[in-house]
Amino acid sequence: MGLENKTAIVTGGGRGIGRAICLKLASMGANIVTCYAHGEKAAEETVSLCREYGVTAVAVKADVASKEDVEALFAEAEKITGTIEILVNNAGITRDNIILRMSDEEFDQVIDTNLRGAFYCLRAASKRMMRKRYGRIVNISSIVGVNGNAGQVNYAASKAGLIGMTKSMAKELGSRNITCNAVAPGFITTDMTDALPDNVKEQIAKSISLNKLGTPEDVANAAAFLVSDDAQYITGQVLGVDGGMS
Numbered sequence: 001m002g003l004e005n006k007t008a009i010v011t012g013g014g015r016g017i018g019r020a021i022c023l024k025l026a027s028m029g030a031n032i033v034t035c036y037a038h039g040e041k042a043a044e045e046t047v048s049l050c051r052e053y054g055v056t057a058v059a060v061k062a063d064v065a066s067k068e069d070v071e072a073l074f075a076e077a078e079k080i081t082g083t084i085e086i087l088v089n090n091a092g093i094t095r096d097n098i099i100l101r102m103s104d105e106e107f108d109q110v111i112d113t114n115l116r117g118a119f120y121c122l123r124a125a126s127k128r129m130m131r132k133r134y135g136r137i138v139n140i141s142s143i144v145g146v147n148g149n150a151g152q153v154n155y156a157a158s159k160a161g162l163i164g165m166t167k168s169m170a171k172e173l174g175s176r177n178i179t180c181n182a183v184a185p186g187f188i189t190t191d192m193t194d195a196l197p198d199n200v201k202e203q204i205a206k207s208i209s210l211n212k213l214g215t216p217e218d219v220a221n222a223a224a225f226l227v228s229d230d231a232q233y234i235t236g237q238v239l240g241v242d243g244g245m246s
């Protein structure tokens with residue numbers, strides 16, 4: 001299936017988009033290492049579903065905003081095959097508020113998880129991938145990082161920052177055969193968007209060219225393409241998975 005004997009770290013794989021990415025990469029033969037901040041049971045469910053594809057899969061408790069946790073996560077992943085070929089920075093949170101009411105904590109929590117967490121993982125991965133002269137990295141950004149969104153100054157800044165990191169990493173690591181791309185999902189049905197009232201979701205669906213919200217699998221398919229050999233000449237790109245919203 002194309003990813004046999006490769007190890008993929010997918011952060012935040014317990015549910016939503018992260019789980020769909022773990023399952024998709026496992027179905028393509030990759031060993032999976034995922035992490036969770038709070039949801040141990042959900043992450044364990046994900047890895048047991050991955051194992052049904054005959055791959056090795058483990059879930060590690062690691063808060064991506066903690067440098068020590070991220071180092072421990074990568075060390076655990078290396079124990080599986082000795083190498084890490086794929087990184088998907090998926091873990092993310094929202095703490096929405098209008099700027100006038102946004103607290104320092106709301107700003108910091110989102111930046112620390114979505115941006116600093118990705119930075120720690122990118123640094124840990126690049127060290128290992130450069131040694132191997134091979135790597136495939138996908139950062140899960142957002143359409144909000146491209147277009148902005150009222151009430152999401154913190155989230156938009158983190159997701160736009162991820163795009164900047166993606167393009168810089170592509171330039172820095174391309175000569176070592178490491179690609180780095182971003183996926184920018186639109187509205188995808190997960191716990192993150194379930195909090196929205198039904199009438200708001202209907203309004204959103206009307207604003208999307210394809211007239212519906214996306215699924216976690218839609219995003220997973222894009223991430224899987226970007227880590228596959230079919231995408232070996234694609235780097236520094238932002239692939240929108242948004243039903244035509246943008």
Ligand code: NDP
Pocket residue numbers: 011012013014015016017018035036037038039040062063064065089090091092093113117140141142143184185186187188189190191192193
């Ligand atoms: P969910 O809220 O459903 O899941 C988020 C996942 O991230 C959970 O598994 C959670 O684990 C994990 N996570 C959160 N904080 C941390 C942390 N500090 N350390 C480790 N893991 C953490 O989100 P989605 O599946 O909807 O979103 C996944 C990614 O896609 C996010 O980056 C999000 O910003 C992005 N995205 C989502 C869109 C959508 O419409 N849903 C649109 C555009 C982008 P735990 O349960 O243990 O906390």
